[in-house]
Amino acid sequence: MTFPELRAAAMKLSESVEMTRDNEDRERYEEAIHHLLAASIVNEKQDWSILRACSLVKRWQLSFGGELLGLAEEAFRRKQSQGALSYICRGVLADFEHSEINRRFSDLREKLVDPGLLAILGIFESIAIYDKGDLGGYEEKVRETRSLIPPDFQNYILTPFSTVVLDEDLATPRSNDTCTELVQKLDRFREGWTPTEVDYTIVTSCDAVYLDAFGELLVKSFEISTSAAAKLVIVVLGTRASVEEQVLRLQAFSPRVEFVFFELELEENLAPGSSLVRFFPVSEILSTSSKPVILMDIDAVITDDLTAFVDAGNGSDLALRRLGQKVAPWERYPAGIVVFYPTEVGKYIAEKVKFAGVRILRPGDKQWWIDQSMLEYGIRSAEKKFGKPPKMENLMSITRTALVLPTGRRETKLKVLRAALEKVEAPKNGQSLNLLLGLESGQKQPKYAILVL
16 A cells, blocks of 8 residues: 555544444554554654554553553654654653653753753653652742743643642732632632531532533433432533523433532633632532532443442542552542542642632633642642641542543543443342432431532
């Protein structure tokens, strides 16, 4: 096959990979990789096919280790591009210990002249410093790297890096309408919030688009799995008028669903902002309750009672999924499921996340990962204040016992969640309705409430 033919075939095959990772999907993945590498051999001057293979490998294996580094180094040999350098840095972080990471980054720095590439390397050097636990060194490297970024330089990693928070970023907050609106709306939330006699409160967030796409899946699974022992409040970023039809439909599925509306114009930053706002009410809820608060994504299906998530972290300040070492600070703590406990440290983290988020969130700017950046800042601030890391329980090993939280494209998420809901809706070996609803004998009242913001 000629290069144009290989390129067209590789594009088609790579786009067909759904990341469901079943046998058929694996065949499509392996065939796509084969075509991409074949294209790199036919045309040894281009780096496009190798970078495309890097992207596909990363998405498939959900890590930057292994074969990805070798592919990236070959792409970089052909052309010193931003993409190749980023993949090399990711691969180095994933595959080596700190001494070797430092050596390899030092060797890379000697090869680079372009200011933009040097800025990218500086970002990854800051990640390596953070991973060693040197918070002061990390913050100093962030300051240094910020000063070196060319004014008009564009790269994907600058988006999450721009949401990294340092204390001085909050000392003189921006005077903008968004910050003012958020403060006013949080004041109204505080005034209108009525503490509920429940054991747990769960908070998440969505905009109108995600409510339409995923609301029914969550509500139906909630009604079957936990509704007899829980309350579900969906707080939408938008107006009631914009989602009236969805509201009525979802309330028909479950009478235990309530809605709260948080009106805020975020323009291009709507999706990141809708993920962040679920953190804002947490400190208010913790201040009026002695019970934990659970944060959860709306693009999820609940398959079983959620008590295990709370019980797993008893005695902790937080319970969350914590990724392994050598990942970026804004990736370290996935925000899909987080439990805040009403400890002094837990309350402090919740307040810091809200304080930073209100001041950093901006309409019109793309601020992907802002929710996880604010969470990381809260955890980092607590460690600096209290002189030791917060007590955090890792939920990674038990997440799948009661929740399905898929990643990937929207179509892939919907496919996975619909399959999960079908299993939840199916009879479970003759179990009684009470067991399906999570009720113990004689239990009539819910044990916890779920807020979806």
